[in-house]
Amino acid sequence: MEATINFIGIVHSPLKSLEDCPKQENEQAPEAIIEIYPKFLDGIKNIEAGSEMILLTWFHLSDRSELVCHPRDNPSAPLRGVFSTRSSNRPNPIGMHLVKILSVEENGFIKISNLEALDQTPVIDIKPVLKYI
Amino acid sequence: MEATINFIGIVHSPLKSLEDCPKQENEQAPEAIIEIYPKFLDGIKNIEAGSEMILLTWFHLSDRSELVCHPRDNPSAPLRGVFSTRSSNRPNPIGMHLVKILSVEENGFIKISNLEALDQTPVIDIKPVLKYI
Numbered sequence: 001m002e003a004t005i006n007f008i009g010i011v012h013s014p015l016k017s018l019e020d021c022p023k024q025e026n027e028q029a030p031e032a033i034i035e036i037y038p039k040f041l042d043g044i045k046n047i048e049a050g051s052e053m054i055l056l057t058w059f060h061l062s063d064r065s066e067l068v069c070h071p072r073d074n075p076s077a078p079l080r081g082v083f084s085t086r087s088s089n090r091p092n093p094i095g096m097h098l099v100k101i102l103s104v105e106e107n108g109f110i111k112i113s114n115l116e117a118l119d120q121t122p123v124i125d126i127k128p129v130l131k132y133i
Numbered sequence: 134m135e136a137t138i139n140f141i142g143i144v145h146s147p148l149k150s151l152e153d154c155p156k157q158e159n160e161q162a163p164e165a166i167i168e169i170y171p172k173f174l175d176g177i178k179n180i181e182a183g184s185e186m187i188l189l190t191w192f193h194l195s196d197r198s199e200l201v202c203h204p205r206d207n208p209s210a211p212l213r214g215v216f217s218t219r220s221s222n223r224p225n226p227i228g229m230h231l232v233k234i235l236s237v238e239e240n241g242f243i244k245i246s247n248l249e250a251l252d253q254t255p256v257i258d259i260k261p262v263l264k265y266i
Binding site for chain 1: 134135136137138139140141173175176177178179180186187189191193197200201212213214215216217218219223224225227229231255257258259260261263
């Protein structure tokens, strides 16, 4: 009833504490660098500057026991099940981010726009945008 | 450099073998039932029939060593890095599906439209659609 996630890279960001992090990437989140580890470099072939992609991260500081939450940490908002929210506190704390690729270096350093994830957050996948949303 | 994914549920689908599965959910994929396990039921509060959501699954039969692939298994297509494709063969075989919720039962059985994942595929997360895509 479980599986192992292997981290493929790591986030480098000016966001050094959770208090610094905006709740969504469209709320003035800063640029960040995604470092892809050498053994996974073949996988980023064809990722091109200028494109939009979905980045999946692992919110390693999350509370994985939480099943309900107050949206946006607002205690006066009614409790909701976490699967109807984007809370990072959830059983599998996967972050899903729509990002624009700004540049891709041969050493696996990818500069992206607008990422609300903390510095040192593990990266677990990159995918094309679901075009038909 | 790794973490543990806990399965929160399982897919029940008429798709019983990989050969039966369409490559994308908009290619005549059938309806499916998502069974959420009892210990995670509080998390699906507020998931409502009629809404669209992102379902994340774990493609448990994937080849996790693959870093490049021929798109759509077409051997004449040039090899691409897996992170610029939706191939299920990738280091962390997370399936990302845009689904419509058709009904939600109190026992945690959620009927959804159009899922290309195989019967018995583990479910790992459900999230709201990224509204601003």
